[in-house]
Each structure stands twice: as structure tokens, then as C-alpha cells.
Amino acid sequence: MFRGSMVALVTPMLDDESIDFDALEKLVEFHIESQTDAIVAVGTTGESATLxxxxxxQVVKFVVDKVAGxxxxxxxxxxxxxxxAIELTQCAKDAGADACLLVTPYYNKPTQEGLYLHYKKIAETVDIPQILYNVPGRTACDLLPETIIRLATVKNIVGVKEATGDLSRVAKIKAGVPESFDLYTGDDATAIDFILLGGHGGISVTANVAPKALHDAYFAALAGDAAKAHAIDAPLQALHRDLFVESNPIPVKWAVAKMGLMGMAIRLPLTPLSEPNQSVILDAMHAAGIAIKA
Known part of the structure; x- marks a missing residue:
């Protein structure tokens, strides 16, 4: 359904930790101008766990309204x-979202059968396109290729965001799912190779900072031009790595703030980027050619 670079959008906040809707509107316009191909509102990078x-x-409805199609x-x-998850998915449908992204249940560590029934029930309850999201490094729960293949035949389940960084999973999943089922990467460092292996795009943290470059790199990869895609992506490799020098979204929110697009605020229990790591992020931004404005 979707192709290219999809930003896992940060949620800007004011110093009192309330949502900064003025900055959020600014971010929406920045991404549209930068040719971001889709916006993911209130994903895990958007601090969904603390909203x-x-x-x-509110954030989903605001983004939908400001994007205006x-x-x-x-x-x-x-x-x-x-x-x-059903309530949130219904809320997103009512707000006019084009699709939903559903991270695996975290902490309670369901079985593969539990994951299958979880996603199946959501898909059967709310009639909106739904994308599975597997990020076991954050959730302690791994949605295995066999379970993804089972879910790919359920109505309303249209794709998966695979954030393990394990490129061998691309072939395993593609071999068992319908041709219409989309594969998106959630691992910026391996995204180009993921797409070249048959993926359809990425839901990216780095896209918050370098949206145009990622759009260009992903579409080069989608066109099969590996040399061009890797050449565009090469200066971004430090960002792909260092935006995780502390827990996401701590570094990326700091970087977006340094671009002058929002303030530095983040919601507890997350804390602002530590001083020793600020130079690390600045160096990565300089390597990527990102202008520092704040």
C-alpha cells in the first residue's frame, strides 16, 4: 500500500511535557516539503508508551488534519x-488515518499463538489497513516469520515492519505471503539492503533528521539501483548508528531540536540527551550534511 521513506515521527513537547502542537504542525510541513512518503504518528518513536x-x-487526529490528504x-x-489496541485502532480509523501500525505486545511475552490471535482479533474488529510491527529488542517479543505468514491472509493485515535487522527474514517472509503483502524495514542501518532484497520501504527514525536523502535512497533501491542507493545512504550511516546511542527517541529528539524544528523537551521516564553524547550526534549530523540552527 505504501512505498518509500515513512518517518516514525517524534512528538514535540513543551517544557511542561505537554504536546507542542505548533511544532507538530511545523514538522508535518517540513516532511511534506522534504518528500517524506508517509508519516507514522505516535509510533514508538513518538513516545506512544508515555502518551x-x-x-x-489527539496527535493522530491533528496530524491527519494538517496533512490533509x-x-x-x-x-x-x-x-x-x-x-x-482495538480502542486505539478504532480511534485512528475515526480520525481518518490511512492505516495503523501495531507493535507486538510488550512485557507480557505472548506465545506465537497469542500473537496470532491478538492481531487477528484487532483486524477483525476494526476495518482499517493494519501493519504488524516486530521490534523484539524493545518488546522482548519476537513475531516470527511463520506467524507473519499466517497473519498475512487475515483481512485488513496488509504488511509488516520488521525491525530485527535480520536480512534473512526478508526471503523467508516473502516466500510465504501474498504478493500484495508489504514488507517495511524498521532498521535504518540495513534499510537499503532490505529494499534491494524485495522490501517496499522503511519506517525510519533517521527520516526525522534526513528525510529527503532517505526518500531518494529508498526510491533508488526500489528501482534496483544499488550503487546510487548506497551512495546516498553512506553519509547517513553515522546517524543510523548514533541516533541509538541512548534510548530512542532521546537522541533523535535532540537532533530535531538542533535543526530548529522544535524544543528539547521529552517526557519522563526518558531524559534529555546527556552532554557527552551531544558531540556524538553533532558529528553524525555534520557527516550527513544536516544544518544546525539551534
Missing amino acids: NFKEHC RIPVIAGTGANSTSE
Whole structure:
């Protein structure tokens, strides 16, 4: 359904930790101008774990309204409670989102059968395109290729965001899913190779900082031009690595703030980027040719 570079958008906040909707509108316009191919609102990079239900729905609706159909909006609606994920997914549908991205339930570590039934129930309850999201490094829960293949035949489940960085999974998943089922990477460092192996795009943290470069690199990869894609991506490799020098989204929010697009605020229990790592992020931004304005 979606192709190219999809930004896992940060959620800007004011110093009192409330949502900065003025900055959020600024970010929406920045990404549309930069040719970002879709916006993921309130994904895990958007601090979904610390926004309450009302805020979650407010941000999704705000982004949908400000985008106004110019590019797709995908709402992060995953939760470790199936009933809560259903409520969030319904809220996103009511807000006019084009699709939902559902991270695997975290902490409670369901079985593969539990994961299958979790996603199946959400898909059967809310009629909106849904993308599975597997990031076991954050959730302690691995959605295995065999389970993804089972879910790929369920109505409304249209793709998967695979964030393990294990490129061998691309072939395993593609071999068992319908041709219409989309594969997106969530691992910026291996994204080009993922797409060259048959993926359809990426849902990216780095896209918050270098959206135009990633759009160009991903579409070169989609066209099969490996040399061009890697050449565009090479200066971004330090960003791909160092934006995770502390827990995401701590570094990327600091970087976006240094671009002059929003303030530095982040919500507890996350804390601002530590001083020793600020030079690390600045060096990565300089290597990528990102202008520092703040």
C-alpha cells in the first residue's frame, strides 16, 4: 500500500511535557516539503508508551488534519492489551488515518499463538489497513516469520515492519505471503539492503533528521539501483548508528531540536540527551550534511 521513506515521527513537547502542537504542525510541513512518503504518528518513536489515550488520539487526529490528504498517515496503535489496541485502532480509523501500525505486545511475552490471535482479533474488529510491527529488542517479543505468514491472509493485515535487522527474514517472509503483502524495514542501518532484497520501504527514525536523502535512497533501491542507493545512504550511516546511542527517541529528539524544528523537551521516564553524547550526534549530523540552527 505504501512505498518509500515513512518517518516514525517524534512528538514535540513543551517544557511542561505537554504536546507542542505548533511544532507538530511545523514538522508535518517540513516532511511534506522534504518528500517524506508517509508519516507514522505516535509510533514508538513518538513516545506512544508515555502518551495517555486522549493525547494519543489527539496527535493522530491533528496530524491527519494538517496533512490533509497530501501524503498517507499511519497511526501507531499497538498496545500490550488487545482491548486497548482495538480502542486505539478504532480511534485512528475515526480520525481518518490511512492505516495503523501495531507493535507486538510488550512485557507480557505472548506465545506465537497469542500473537496470532491478538492481531487477528484487532483486524477483525476494526476495518482499517493494519501493519504488524516486530521490534523484539524493545518488546522482548519476537513475531516470527511463520506467524507473519499466517497473519498475512487475515483481512485488513496488509504488511509488516520488521525491525530485527535480520536480512534473512526478508526471503523467508516473502516466500510465504501474498504478493500484495508489504514488507517495511524498521532498521535504518540495513534499510537499503532490505529494499534491494524485495522490501517496499522503511519506517525510519533517521527520516526525522534526513528525510529527503532517505526518500531518494529508498526510491533508488526500489528501482534496483544499488550503487546510487548506497551512495546516498553512506553519509547517513553515522546517524543510523548514533541516533541509538541512548534510548530512542532521546537522541533523535535532540537532533530535531538542533535543526530548529522544535524544543528539547521529552517526557519522563526518558531524559534529555546527556552532554557527552551531544558531540556524538553533532558529528553524525555534520557527516550527513544536516544544518544546525539551534
